[in-house]
Amino acid sequence: MYILIVGAGKVGWNLARELVEKTNEVIVIESSRRRYEVVEEELEHSIQYGDGTELWVLERAGIERADLVIAVTGDDEDNILICQMAREKYGVDRVVARCNNPRNLQHFELLGVKPAISATDLILRLIEHEVPKYGLVHLLDLKEERLEIIEMEVAEGSAADGAKVADLGLPDGSLVISILRDGGGFVPKGDSVIRADDEVLLVLDIGLEDSVTERFSRRAPATSADFR
Amino acid sequence: MFVLVVGSGRVGSAIAKSMLAEGHDVSVLDENPEAIALLNRGQDLSWEDLGGSFTVGTALEIDALLAAGIDRADAFVASTDGDNTNLVIAQIAQRRFDVERVVVRVLDPGRARWYAEQGLQTVCPTQTAIELLEAAVRGQISFEGVSG
Numbered sequence: 001m002y003i004l005i006v007g008a009g010k011v012g013w014n015l016a017r018e019l020v021e022k023t024n025e026v027i028v029i030e031s032s033r034r035r036y037e038v039v040e041e042e043l044e045h046s047i048q049y050g051d052g053t054e055l056w057v058l059e060r061a062g063i064e065r066a067d068l069v070i071a072v073t074g075d076d077e078d079n080i081l082i083c084q085m086a087r088e089k090y091g092v093d094r095v096v097a098r099c100n101n102p103r104n105l106q107h108f109e110l111l112g113v114k115p116a117i118s119a120t121d122l123i124l125r126l127i128e129h130e131v132p133k134y135g136l137v138h139l140l141d142l143k144e145e146r147l148e149i150i151e152m153e154v155a156e157g158s159a160a161d162g163a164k165v166a167d168l169g170l171p172d173g174s175l176v177i178s179i180l181r182d183g184g185g186f187v188p189k190g191d192s193v194i195r196a197d198d199e200v201l202l203v204l205d206i207g208l209e210d211s212v213t214e215r216f217s218r219r220a221p222a223t224s225a226d227f228r
Numbered sequence: 229m230f231v232l233v234v235g236s237g238r239v240g241s242a243i244a245k246s247m248l249a250e251g252h253d254v255s256v257l258d259e260n261p262e263a264i265a266l267l268n269r270g271q272d273l274s275w276e277d278l279g280g281s282f283t284v285g286t287a288l289e290i291d292a293l294l295a296a297g298i299d300r301a302d303a304f305v306a307s308t309d310g311d312n313t314n315l316v317i318a319q320i321a322q323r324r325f326d327v328e329r330v331v332v333r334v335l336d337p338g339r340a341r342w343y344a345e346q347g348l349q350t351v352c353p354t355q356t357a358i359e360l361l362e363a364a365v366r367g368q369i370s371f372e373g374v375s376g
Contacts, residue, residue: 053312055338077288077312081339089342104288107316110324 004066006052007073008039027061063090072098083113146206152216156196159215166190173205232301235308241266248280255281257296306332
């Protein structure tokens with residue numbers, strides 16, 4: 001596979017290394033002369049010096065025959081443009097963009113640049129997963145399908161505590177797909193009983209989150225005093 | 229009409245000033261708080277006393293664009309010093325906020341041409357300079373002082 005990477009920062013350089021090792025043909029474009037010289041010592045002919053948002057630089061690197069373009073510069077506007085031009089001007093099938101500021105994800109989406117990957121966002125997710133402060137973790141968002149998979153901790157005294165799955169009264173468009181308990185997990189049936197401290201995985205239509213989560217959390221709503 | 233100018237350098241500030249003088253509502257967004265100096269320069273009253281508004285913020289931040297009034301803009305000028313920033317915010321203005329008249333400054337003729345073909349109204353000062361200079365060298369045009 002021929003892969004073009006724009007930006008030889010830590011991400012770009014390490015990606016190039018890994019992808020070369022997997023026997024891909026890789027070209028990296030770097031716009032800082034200094035950085036280029038450092039990375040060139042290792043990557044040699046696989047790195048080119050130039051502004052990867054300029055058409056002639058992209059063309060010199062052979063963007064027209066690239067199977068994959070990866071834009072991982074430190075500037076979101078550059079990553080957006082590179083991927084937009086790769087796809088729409090040069091007909092590249094697959095692009096991957098790095099989103100430095102998660103607030104800019106909406107711009108990537110608006111201009112059809114996907115997937116856009118935000119390290120900040122990923123780490124935030126991991127923190128949520130490791131520290132489920134609010135009892136709810138987003139495991140997967142399937143945006144186009146308008147579905148999400150969430151993980152909920154079952155609070156003691158919640159409506160779900162001691163209830164059968166069939167009696168939960170979950171709204172249409174939501175389903176318990178597994179129950180995690182004592183280090184294991186199983187796919188429940190209608191008569192499986194949910195207990196406090198279980199973790200349940202649910203798949204649901206986007207927008208149902210509030211009505212679903214209330215069944216698993218304690219009834220008394222949290223007050224602002226809890227956060228002081 | 230309500231004009232939003234993003235990027236208040238030489239070009240942006242000059243457009244903002246003439247639009248305000250012509251009686252339009254003008255809002256300027258720039259990431260540098262000092263940029264208002266260019267708007268004040270050569271005026272009897274300060275930019276804000278003349279009725280112009282000025283917002284400090286980053287062009288790509290939706291909150292900054294909203295604070296500067298992008299959702300009610302009739303015309304949008306992208307004139308920051310970054311071609312790529314200009315091309316992204318111009319597309320945001322056009323596609324997300326349906327601004328009727330969007331103009332974008334792009335210094336690189338290559339990107340300017342391609343994005344113009346995609347339906348953006350693009351002004352490329354480099355291309356304009358090339359054409360004028362070539363014409364002057366060939367003797368097809370001649371002028372005194374500064375052209376344009």
